[in-house]
Amino acid sequence: MNRFKFWLEQTMMISFAIFSGILIEGLVYKFVEGSPLSSFALSWYQILSVILTGAICSLPTILLLSDNEGFKTKFIVRVIIHCIGLYAAVSLIGWAFQWYTKIDGFIMVTIIFFMVYVFVWVVSLWFHKRDEDQINKALEDIRDKE
Amino acid sequence: MRVEIERVNSKDEETAVIKAVEITDEISGAVELLEGGNKSFAVSYEDNAYILKAEAVYYIESVDKKTFVYTKERCYDTKYRLYELETMLSGYFMRCSKSMIINLKKVRSVKSQMSGRIEATLLNDEVVVISRGYVKEVKRRLGL
Numbered sequence: 001m002n003r004f005k006f007w008l009e010q011t012m013m014i015s016f017a018i019f020s021g022i023l024i025e026g027l028v029y030k031f032v033e034g035s036p037l038s039s040f041a042l043s044w045y046q047i048l049s050v051i052l053t054g055a056i057c058s059l060p061t062i063l064l065l066s067d068n069e070g071f072k073t074k075f076i077v078r079v080i081i082h083c084i085g086l087y088a089a090v091s092l093i094g095w096a097f098q099w100y101t102k103i104d105g106f107i108m109v110t111i112i113f114f115m116v117y118v119f120v121w122v123v124s125l126w127f128h129k130r131d132e133d134q135i136n137k138a139l140e141d142i143r144d145k146e
Numbered sequence: 147m148r149v150e151i152e153r154v155n156s157k158d159e160e161t162a163v164i165k166a167v168e169i170t171d172e173i174s175g176a177v178e179l180l181e182g183g184n185k186s187f188a189v190s191y192e193d194n195a196y197i198l199k200a201e202a203v204y205y206i207e208s209v210d211k212k213t214f215v216y217t218k219e220r221c222y223d224t225k226y227r228l229y230e231l232e233t234m235l236s237g238y239f240m241r242c243s244k245s246m247i248i249n250l251k252k253v254r255s256v257k258s259q260m261s262g263r264i265e266a267t268l269l270n271d272e273v274v275v276i277s278r279g280y281v282k283e284v285k286r287r288l289g290l
Contacts, residue, residue: 075261128258131281135256135264138288142238144201144251146218146269 007058010120015054017119021112022050049097056093057086087113185235189215189222198222200235204268206247218270240287242266242276250287 022042029035060082090113091106093099100106147166154160162180166173185200202217208228215222226234232241238250253266262278276284 075259079260124262125260128260128262131285132256132258132264134290135284135288138285138290139250139253139255142251142288143253144269 003062007062010058010061011054013120014057015051017116018050021116025108046097049093053090053093056089060085083117189224191220191222203249204252205274206231208245240283242280248274
């Protein structure tokens with residue numbers, strides 16, 4: 001796959017997942033904690049920072065998870081390194097763009113990060129599974145009989 | 147285009163006639179698919195030369211600048227480079243990694259891996275890997 005297209009897809013998927021996480025956070029504020037939504041406002045630079053985070057987090061994804069035949073490290077080890085690396089990057093970006101100022105905010109960012117991480121994996125695996133099913137079905141029509 | 151299929155009694159009688167105003171990419175692709183199995187090329191096995199029919203090939207692999215052609219039970223050498231065979235065979239023969247061409251007609255099933263690669267189990271139970279970069283092309287060749 002074209003690397004730029006892969007990067008763009010990943011950026012959109014991660015940004016969408018983060019915005020979904022923020023939406024859930026807003027719903028928690030409103031309906032669980034009973035806080036007014038006016039206290040849950042996002043600044044323009046925070047919105048921009050979400051897209052920036054998506055773009056930045058996609059870069060290690062390309063480097064670590066792309067189909068590089070030169071990589072000999074076990075895939076699961078690469079995923080663990082990838083997850084830790086992204087968590088560190090998100091924590092730093094969150095601190096720089098003031099997604100959190102206190103420990104409870106940091107905990108919320110951590111929860112959202114892992115939710116987004118799992119979401120992106122689930123969607124990717126679902127796409128892979130869909131490809132697998134489609135290909136298997138199409139192969140039935142052309143397979144040689146032996 | 148209207149397609150008519152007429153049943154015949156033997157393989158020798160099998161013929162495809164295409165009537166078209168012009169030869170489009172789709173028609174060229176269809177011709178390649180139909181002719182694919184009839185193509186053949188020179189190979190060698192234990193110093194003996196053979197002409198191998200493309201339809202017998204499971205996959206072709208390049209190792210240390212040598213090209214090996216795998217059939218159900220044998221592995222032949224060939225003087226052709228991988229890119230030459232890729233052009234020559236086309237149809238359901240396609241590159242599945244930098245060093246391998248696979249015959250999609252010999253794939254029993256595929257299983258996707260977490261990394262996005264696909265493991266293809268061939269009719270002789272061998273397993274080859276289709277790199278993620280080639281999955282889109284596999285789908286295209288299969289008309290998906």
